[in-house]
Amino acid sequence: MTDLTSFSAAELAGLVARGESSAVEVTQAHLDRISAVDDRVHAFLHVDTEGALDAARDVDSRRAAGEPLGPLAGVPVAVKDVLTTKGVPTTAGSKILADWRPPYDSTIVRRLRAAGTVMLGKTNMDEFAMGSSTEYSAFGPTHNPWDLSRIPGGSGGGSSAALAAYETPLSIGSDTGGSIRQPGAVTGTVGVKPTYGGTSRYGLVAFSSSLDTPGPCARTVLDAALLHEVIGGHDPLDSTSIPAPVPDVVAAARLGASGDLTGVRLGVVREFAGEGAEPGVLAAFHAAVETLTKLGAEVVEVSCPHFQYALPAYYLIAPSECSSNLARFDGVRFGLRVGDDGIRSLEEVMSATREAGFGPEVKRRVMLGTYALSSGYYDAYYGQAQKVRTLISRDFTTAFEQVDALISPTTPFVAFPVGARTADPYQMYLADLFTIPSNLYGGPGISVPCGLADGLPVGLQVMAPTMADDRMYRVAAALESVVGPFTPPAL
Amino acid sequence: MTTTLPAYDEVVARYEPVIGLETHVELGTNTKMFCGCPTDFGGAPNTRVCPVCLGLPGSLPVANRAAVEATIRIGLALNCSIAEWCRFARKNYYYPDMPKNYQISQYDEPLCVDGYLDVEVDGEPVRISIERVHMEEDTGKTLHVGGATGRIHGATESLVDYNRAGIPLVEIVTKPIPGAGAMAPEVARAYVTELRDVLRSLGVSDVRMEEGSLRCDVNTSLNLPGEQWGTRTETKNVNSLRSVERAVRSEMIRQASVLEGGGRITQETRHFHEDTGDTTSGRSKETATDYRYFPEPDLVPVAPDPTWVAELKAALPELPRLHRRRLQQEWGLSDLDMQSILNAGAVELIEATIAAGATPTAARKWWLGELSRRANEAGVELADIGATPEQVAELQGLVDAGKLTDKLARTVLEHVVAGEGSPAKIMADRNLEVVSDxxxxxxxxxxxxxxxxxxxxxxxxxxxxxxxxxxxxxxxxxxxxxxxxxxxxxxxxxxxxxx
Amino acid sequence: MAAISREEVAHLARLSRLAVTEEELDTLAGQLDVILQAVAQVGEVTAADIPPTSHSVPLTNVLRDDVVASCLTPEEALSGAPDAAEQRFRVPRILDEDVAS
Known part of the structure; x- marks a missing residue:
């Protein structure tokens, strides 16, 4: 029998449903794979072996009892360590939460459990999801399975690397400025940022509340859609959750897989052309555009004049919100406490705790945000950034009057070597150049592998209007049906 | 330091005060502002908490509809305009009783603005302008350990209970009130009294100052006639109606003393001490934190539909001042008589006694006569004397039926107050009925x-x-x-x- | 010209409750200066009449019914506490000037 880790989630669900394999066998195969490769990849911060096998046994016994099972029952899933899991460590990649076991489950994890998926464990990430390489994890970097000397993207490098290393068929990420799509692109996997409000943030350790969007990661577009369907939809515990059903992303992925895009109009953003993407990335992107045209899509150029200000606006809005969201990490109610010697005051202990518990990137952003919100600077920085955000949304609206979806390379560059960009924080920020606009607008985006450059994966991004997540699935699935597969070298 | 303080008469002869009041009201909703934890007073520490009101990572707030409606009703009762669209804001500062280290409040977009409340001071009407009414959340409670007095100063550590954290608060802010002169302390008291009655009539809060469900901060400044308003101080910890009056008076005297000595007033927070009637310096505003307000991204805007507001307005109860005026007419009382009823705190009691069947004259006679006398002797509020309006009405019924003489009725009432049961029962048990055989x-x-x-x-x-x-x-x-x-x-x- | 001074960075660290070291202060001042100069580009956009976007979903009045939901047990509530006593969260002494409203 073929190694169970090589199957897609859809295939595994079928094997379990038909009784050709048990959930326990599927789970054990992935746990074995993690044991075999994760000391080199370091995709996981915590593997919940017992919890996973318990959940798998539960699925098997429910199947034996003839109970109806969901479409992903018995399929393993890895969860970015930014989502709370009751009784299971949740660190957000930070020393300040190193020993925290939350007393509650996030909505997404609750839905994953209810659907009978098997949670393998928690994946590595840049601390508090701030970063583009997973090098800012307090627990050491994750390595790209395509080339272990390179980064897997970030902040959700663990979730994407675990897919590329066949440690899990599905994983969950969170995307504030590209943290699902960008790692997806550089690991040759699929990453989806749903419409903001289409997936619940309840239990997602907040980085930037108005931008954070949890979403599915997978090796195929259909798998991502199946996972999207399980985790998406209205949640009364999240005030910003959209009270409407998730668009039928599974049907759209199946439709796209037929390879016909007749009647679909796609827009290439003119302003992205001059943004300095690597030649190899541009070549792969142009080849993909040609492919999409052959599939029947009409590709035109559109202008989004304010996209050039997306990165600066993002690096004001996200740090501002994070400076407030991270204030609660003070060593009073949970997590690390440093310097409580019976002499120092609370203020000193708080400051020592935060100094010791936060890494350099988090400190930079907290201070940057504190600055941007200060009286006297608010209007010029935070206030102005929010106005630019309005203009970027208007650019999207105008563009979507002309085309059904926008396409671009997901990232300007392929996976870079570990350590290449840590010395200059702003160089790291450029990794999210093409993904940030949809976060500011709130619309969905997907990254799907479209080719290789120097033997490393390149992703194509499809951006759609808010609550039209199905459109991007169709385009991505169509491309997927004719390019690839992109399989990393054996580990 | 001992200084001789100027007499109050001298202070008001020389200076003009400007006062302002910020009142926090804990709403009597079933649940907290942003989560489903109950709001009951008391309870073992940290038993009414959840991930949201503990500010655990990942938790998110969802606003309580009843709290929003209560705030709109308060705004309407205070003649405010209700915003068509407003947002919550985060007020950022570090303090351990605030779980998120920011308070969800409202900043430049309050739910209700520009209202007024008419009060009476010494029989004269005074209109107090209301600047804003907004929603926010309460903090937890901190117990200071190791100090001599349980106060923060000298404590070696503190213990925090978050049961109160997240209880809905409404903040009601007046515009500055100039021109009250020597009556400024009485105006402040009359405003808080009237506000309390309005809130009680709305049923939005139990408005108990001792328990902290109504809390008052008093702003005070002095200026020479014809000159600009002076620097103001904000006096906190004012926990009774009497204290409101005393706090204004003592702060006016203190400020005058500083000014007379050639000093200047520092803009600061001061704490009122119930025992001495003095205020002491708290945190100076000059070193106060920059709160870095910004729109709360976790909560969407509140945009009250005009129909919704109209429905809430239509359902408002008769407000205390109008209610009192109507009762005075119905009962056929002079202003003076009505005033004595108000002073005795007997309006609601008399009203309920009439509702239970007594005539206005009889109801007034019992509550202002025998029962007021007993309440005075016992040193309790009239409402707490131990006789209910129903019992008083029943007693009068027995007199009217000739079963009790006035003298016998007073005897029966004594036993009612002692908690022996209904007048009829006491009359029978103690064989007090008029002999008519x-x-x-x-x-x-x-x-x-x-x-x-x-x-x-x-x-x-x-x-x-x-x-x-x-x-x-x-x-x-x-x-x-x-x-x-x-x-x-x-x-x-x-x-x-x-x- | 530098967008931000070393002193301002020290002030931001205090506001943010970060006990940064002297060396860190130098590094941070340099990095924040580069970032601030870059993000200040938003000022190039003419946006005087443009309304700011604070929320990307066009929702209003998302309100919850006033119905009691289950709480955590005190054990769960205190499970992550670095220090606790008498079923409360224990913290070191609070400086007087920290007293807030």
């Missing part, structure tokens, strides 16, 4: 005549006034339970004299 009375009368032949002869001889002694004798044998008028008629009848 003519047979028994006639026997008592005949007995009295036989025992006092000389007096009986005088009456027979035409000296009717002498019958009083016989009446007294009968009343004595019946232990006061006979009706004196009936007894007198019976005596005259037995002696064959026309009354």
């Amino acid at each position: 003519t047979g028994a009375l006639t026997a008592a009368v005949d007995e009295a005549i036989a025992a006092n032949p000389a007096i009986a002869d005088k009456v027979r001889g035409g000296k009717v006034a002498a019958a009083g002694a016989l009446v007294g004798a009968v009343m004595k044998t019946t232990r006061g339970q006979a009706d004196a008028k009936t007894v007198r008629e019976l005596i005259l009848e037995r002696l064959g004299v026309q009354g």
Whole structure:
């Protein structure tokens, strides 16, 4: 029998449903794979072996009892360590939460459990999801399975690397400025940022509340859609959750897989052309555009004049919100406490705790945000950034009057070597150049592998209007049906 | 440091005060502002908390509809405009009783703005302008350990209970109130009193200042006539109506003393001390944190639909001032009479007694007479005296039916106040009913005549006034339970004299 | 010209409750200066009449019914506490000037 880790989630669900394999066998195969490769990849911060096998046994016994099972029952899933899991460590990649076991489950994890998926464990990430390489994890970097000397993207490098290393068929990420799509692109996997409000943030350790969007990661577009369907939809515990059903992303992925895009109009953003993407990335992107045209899509150029200000606006809005969201990490109610010697005051202990518990990137952003919100600077920085955000949304609206979806390379560059960009924080920020606009607008985006450059994966991004997540699935699935597969070298 | 403080008369002769009041009201909703934890007062520490009100990572707020409606109703009762669209904001500062280290509040977009509240001071109407009414969340409670007095100063550590964290608060802010002169302390008190009555009539809060469900901060400044308003101080920890008045007065005197000594007033927070009636310096505003307000991204805007607001407005109860005016008319009282009822805190009691069947005159008589006297003697509020309006109405009913004399009724009332039950029950248990059995009375009368032949002869001889002694004798044998008028008629009848 | 001074960075660290070291202060001042100069580009956009976007979903009045939901047990509530006593969260002494409203 073929190694169970090589199957897609859809295939595994079928094997379990038909009784050709048990959930326990599927789970054990992935746990074995993690044991075999994760000391080199370091995709996981915590593997919940017992919890996973318990959940798998539960699925098997429910199947034996003839109970109806969901479409992903018995399929393993890895969860970015930014989502709370009751009784299971949740660190957000930070020393300040190193020993925290939350007393509650996030909505997404609750839905994953209810659907009978098997949670393998928690994946590595840049601390508090701030970063583009997973090098800012307090627990050491994750390595790209395509080339272990390179980064897997970030902040959700663990979730994407675990897919590329066949440690899990599905994983969950969170995307504030590209943290699902960008790692997806550089690991040759699929990453989806749903419409903001289409997936619940309840239990997602907040980085930037108005931008954070949890979403599915997978090796195929259909798998991502199946996972999207399980985790998406209205949640009364999240005030910003959209009270409407998730668009039928599974049907759209199946439709796209037929390879016909007749009647679909796609827009290439003119302003992205001059943004300095690597030649190899541009070549792969142009080849993909040609492919999409052959599939029947009409590709035109559109202008989004304010996209050039997306990165600066993002690096004001996200740090501002994070400076407030991270204030609660003070060593009073949970997590690390440093310097409580019976002499120092609370203020000193708080400051020592935060100094010791936060890494350099988090400190930079907290201070940057504190600055941007200060009286006297608010209007010029935070206030102005929010106005630019309005203009970027208007650019999207105008563009979507002309085309059904926008396409671009997901990232300007392929996976870079570990350590290449840590010395200059702003160089790291450029990794999210093409993904940030949809976060500011709130619309969905997907990254799907479209080719290789120097033997490393390149992703194509499809951006759609808010609550039209199905459109991007169709385009991505169509491309997927004719390019690839992109399989990393054996580990 | 001992300084001689100027007399209040001198202060107001020289300076003009400007006051302002910020009042926090804990709403009496079932659940907290942003989560489903209950809001009941008290409870073992940290038993009414959840991930949201503990500010655990990942948790998110969802606003309480009842709290939003209560805030709109307060705004409407205070004649405010209701915003068509407004947002919550985060107020960022570090303090351990605030779980997220930011408070969800409202900043430049309050739910209600530009209203007023009419109050009466010494019978004169005063209109207090309201600047804003907004929503926010309460903090937890900190217990300071190791210090001498349980105060923060000198404590070696503190213990935090988050049961109160997240309880809905409404902040009501007046515009500055100039021109009150010497009456500024009374104006402040009258405003808080009237505000409390309005909030109580709306049923949005139990408005108990002692328990902290109504909390008041008082802003005070002084200026010379014709000059700009002075630097203001904000006095916190003012926990009773009496303290509101005292806090303004003492702060006016203190500021005048500083100014007289050539000093200047520092813009600062001051703490009021109930025991001494003084204020002491707290945090200086000059070193205060920059709160870095910004729109709360976790909560979407509140945009009250005009229909919704209109429905809430239509359902407002009659507000206390109008209610009182209507009652005065219905009861046919003079301003002075009404004032004495207000001063006694008897409006609602009399109203309820009338509703239970008594006449306005009788209800007023019992509450302002016998019961007020007893309340004064016992040193309790009239409402806490132990007699209910229903019992008072029942008592009056027994008098009207001739079953009790006035004197007997007072005796019965004494036992009602002592908690022995309803007037009818007490009357029966203690055998206090008026003797109306003519047979028994006639026997008592005949007995009295036989025992006092000389007096009986005088009456027979035409000296009717002498019958009083016989009446007294009968009343004595019946232990006061006979009706004196009936007894007198019976005596005259037995002696064959026309009354 | 530098967008931000070393002193301002020290002030931001205090506001953010970060006990940064002297060396860190130098590094941070340099990095924040580069970032601030870059993000200040938003000022190039003419946006005087443009309304700011604070929320990307066009929702209003998302309100919860006033119905009691289950709480954590005190054990769960205190499970992550670095220090606790008498069923409360224990913290070191609070400086007087920290007293807030």
